[in-house]
Amino acid sequence: MKKITTCVFFSLIVITSLSAQSRSFQAFRDKFSGAENVHHFSTNGFFARAILWMTTADEFDNAIKSIRSISLMTVPKSLFREREVSVSGFKTVLSDDSFDELGRVRDHGDHVTLYMKTTQSKNNRYIFLIEEPGEVVLIEMTGYIDPRILLDNSSFSFSDKQKI
Amino acid sequence: MKKLIAAAGLMMVMTGAFAQDAISKFFSKYQTDESFSQVVVSSKMFGLFTNMEAETAEDKEVLDAISKLKGLRILHKEDARNARALYKEAFTLIPVKDYEELMSVRDKDKDMKFLIKESGGKISELLMIMGGNEQFMVLSLFGEIDLKQVSRIGKKMDVKGLEHLDKMDKKD
Numbered sequence: 447m448k449k450i451t452t453c454v455f456f457s458l459i460v461i462t463s464l465s466a467q468s469r470s471f472q473a474f475r476d477k478f479s480g481a482e483n484v485h486h487f488s489t490n491g492f493f494a495r496a497i498l499w500m501t502t503a504d505e506f507d508n509a510i511k512s513i514r515s516i517s518l519m520t521v522p523k524s525l526f527r528e529r530e531v532s533v534s535g536f537k538t539v540l541s542d543d544s545f546d547e548l549g550r551v552r553d554h555g556d557h558v559t560l561y562m563k564t565t566q567s568k569n570n571r572y573i574f575l576i577e578e579p580g581e582v583v584l585i586e587m588t589g590y591i592d593p594r595i596l597l598d599n600s601s602f603s604f605s606d607k608q609k610i
Numbered sequence: 611m612k613k614l615i616a617a618a619g620l621m622m623v624m625t626g627a628f629a630q631d632a633i634s635k636f637f638s639k640y641q642t643d644e645s646f647s648q649v650v651v652s653s654k655m656f657g658l659f660t661n662m663e664a665e666t667a668e669d670k671e672v673l674d675a676i677s678k679l680k681g682l683r684i685l686h687k688e689d690a691r692n693a694r695a696l697y698k699e700a701f702t703l704i705p706v707k708d709y710e711e712l713m714s715v716r717d718k719d720k721d722m723k724f725l726i727k728e729s730g731g732k733i734s735e736l737l738m739i740m741g742g743n744e745q746f747m748v749l750s751l752f753g754e755i756d757l758k759q760v761s762r763i764g765k766k767m768d769v770k771g772l773e774h775l776d777k778m779d780k781k782d
Binding site: 547549550551552553554 | 644646647648649650651652654655658659662676766767
């Protein structure tokens with residue numbers, strides 16, 4: 447009985463996490479899932495907030511209270527060439543999926559672009575597309591992030607420490 | 611005649627689009643140069659600040675000012691031996707005659723110029739060009755700009771250099 451309960455519990459987590467993903471994220475996942483050196487992680491609710499709480503600075507505490515789900519996927523750049531797809535092609539997918547670009551930063555070889563899709567009140571979708579020299583990282587969050595946090599503390603911060 | 615008017619209209623639209631931010635030429639010239647850092651913030655981001663609640667009246671003024679911005683572009687190079695040359699180049703590539711000089715700052719290791727574009731009594735673009743011994747930066751902020759709030763916006767976004775505008779406000 448314990449096994450069944452555990453299976454149902456984790457299946458529910460997986461199903462709700464997957465359903466929390468946008469069409470764009472699903473397309474990205476379907477393209478690369480299962481390949482070597484591709485890592486995928488997805489969770490929601492309390493787990494998502496707990497992970498963000500553990501991995502971010504104190505000033506983000508308020509911002510992450512309204513995050514409902516988080517999905518992350520890392521893909522080696524070589525796989526893009528192998529599958530004959532490109533990051534700019536994926537940006538078109540995002541645009542077709544009604545994601546708007548909030549901003550982008552290029553710094554020391556890393557390219558970070560932040561997208562947002564407004565669905566309902568305070569239930570937005572945020573996508574961080576991070577292009578590093580060797581891999582591409584895609585992070586999707588659903589919920590609400592205070593715009594002041596996005597502007598104050600994200601990669602769009604320009605202090606000397608951040609080299610801009 | 612209709613074609614001529616349509617062509618003139620198209621020309622005006624295109625000129626407006628290209629004149630939207632003066633550092634487009636810099637962006638196109640250095641967009642593939644990885645030694646430059648670039649930041650672009652879209653109008654969508656600034657639009658998120660529309661009708662946001664604020665704790666104080668001062669915060670409300672800043673949020674309102676942010677919500678009226680249409681974009682921000684920054685091009686920055688650090689550890690640049692040619693920073694002074696880039697500073698000079700900026701004044702050749704940017705159509706400076708379209709701007710009015712607001713303020714210039716010179717200290718021992720850098721020069722800064724603040725330029726504005728005004729139309730209909732409103733400031734539509736603020737340009738900051740900075741060239742130092744090792745650093746170069748061009749910043750273009752466009753939209754409806756409230757100069758009194760720019761230094762506060764700079765603090766909020768942690769954009770170095772804009773705090774100089776605060777001094778100008780105090781002089782007034």
